[in-house]
Amino acid sequence: MKKIILLLYLIHFSIVMxxxxxxxxxxxxxxxxxxxxxxxxxxxxxxxTSIKERLYKKSVDFKSVDEIAPLFKEVFKDLNDYHGNLKYNGKTYGWDKLTESTNTYLKNKIKNETKVKSVIINKQIGYIRISGNDDFAFKKVDSIANDIVSNINSIDSKKIKAWIIDLRINTGGNMYPILLGLKEFIGNNVIFGGFVNSKNEITGNWEIKNNKLLIDKNLLERKSELIFPSKNTIPIAILTSGYTASAGEMTAISFIGRDNTFFIGEPTANYTTAVQGFEINKFAAINLSTDYVIDRNKKVYKQNIIPDYEVKDGDNFENLNKDSKIKEALKLFKQFSY
Structure with missing residues (x-):
């Protein structure tokens, strides 16, 4: 015990000096x-403690605050936070952790496939692909949500017996318009997700109550409606990849625990934290991962999402009937009597 106290004292003394x-x-x-x-x-x-000590040691002879910013790449690595970063004088400093995905087909599609896409597969299966967005300022919530609804309505009918929601190239952005566009599929009168902090305290809830989407009790409304709104129990396959990140992962998590729902594809990118911004001064702000995501069963996601049915590669946006993940979904749907 004396050794531990002495060690803590020496660390504190070193920092003070x-x-x-x-x-x-x-x-x-x-x-x-x-x-x-x-x-x-x-x-x-x-x-x-070690982060603070190292910053002190490396910057003690700095003549300007400008020299500090690059050190934060290592800070975020030590925090195991590659979702956060330091914004300083218009530049961003964070941990540039390389993605583990080796799916070059999907990596190339991310650049060009930026619009919502919907088609009918085999006359009975609805398919919608939702890519990432850049609505970090919450200025496109209506347009993104309405675009999703419009795409669903364009193919929906009483003949559609199951849905495939494709998040393989959803690299993130604002999750709220995506949830708003898909709320009828997620469920009703259910808390389907939220956030917890490092103390495992719930810091926010995602809820659908009386067919209304509530995020932390704040009502999000949509300007357009589904033609066929009854989606609570319809079979759904969620497709994921190593590029499904952040808002894409949170959208996927919102479906975990839902009945008649399957997850197919590759493990996601592991950006399952909520990020908040904090001002340091008028030139700098720090974005931090402050909370982990939880699903409707209160499971905490500190790592990526592992699909129920792992299917690697074989992606084919040009011919969906030859796409390996979609073929797996169609096989799983056969257990349901339409």
Missing amino acids: QAQNFQNANVKKFIDKSINIIENNAVNVENI
């Missing part, structure tokens, strides 16, 4: 403000 020798007081001020924000908000702070 470094703090006394800063060449520029503003450098220390910037670090202290950043560390305070991280310590009070980040979902993972187990390395915070």
Whole structure:
């Protein structure tokens, strides 16, 4: 016990001594403000002491705050947070963790397949592909949600007996318009997901109540409606890939635990955290992963989503009937009597 106390004291003493020798007081001020924000908000702070000590050590001789920003690449790595970053003077500094996906076909499709796509497969299966979006300022919620609804309505009829929701190239963005567009499929009178912090405290709920979408009790409304709104129990296959990230993953999680629902494809990208922004000064802000996502059964997602049926490669947007993930979905749908 005495050894542990002595070690903690030596670490504290080392940090204090470094703090006394800063060449520029503003450098220390910037670090202290950043560390305070991280310590009070980040979902993972187990390395915070070593992070602070290393920042002090590396920047003690810095003449300008401008020199600090590149150090935050390592900070986010130590936080195990590649969803967050530092914004400083118009530049972004974060942990550039490489994706584990080797699916070059889908990687190339991300660049060009940016619109919602819907078709009928085998006369009875509805198919909708939803790519990522850039609505980080919440200015396109209506247009994105209405586009999804329009695509569903364009192929829907009483003949459609099951749906495939394709999130393989959904690299993220704003999840709320996607959930708003798909709310009838997700369910009704159900809390279907939300967030928890590092203390496992619920910090937000996603709910559909009386066919209305509520995010943290805030009502999100849609301007268009489905022609055939009864979707609660219709069989659904969710398709995922290593490029399904952030909002794409959260959309997928919103369906986990739903009856008659299958997940097919490849493990997702592992961006299953909520990110919040905090101002450091007028030139800098820090985006942090502050919460983990939970599904309707309160399962916490600290890692990526593993599909029920893992199918690698074989993607074919040009001929969906030859697409390996879609073929697996059609096989699974055969258990249902239409």
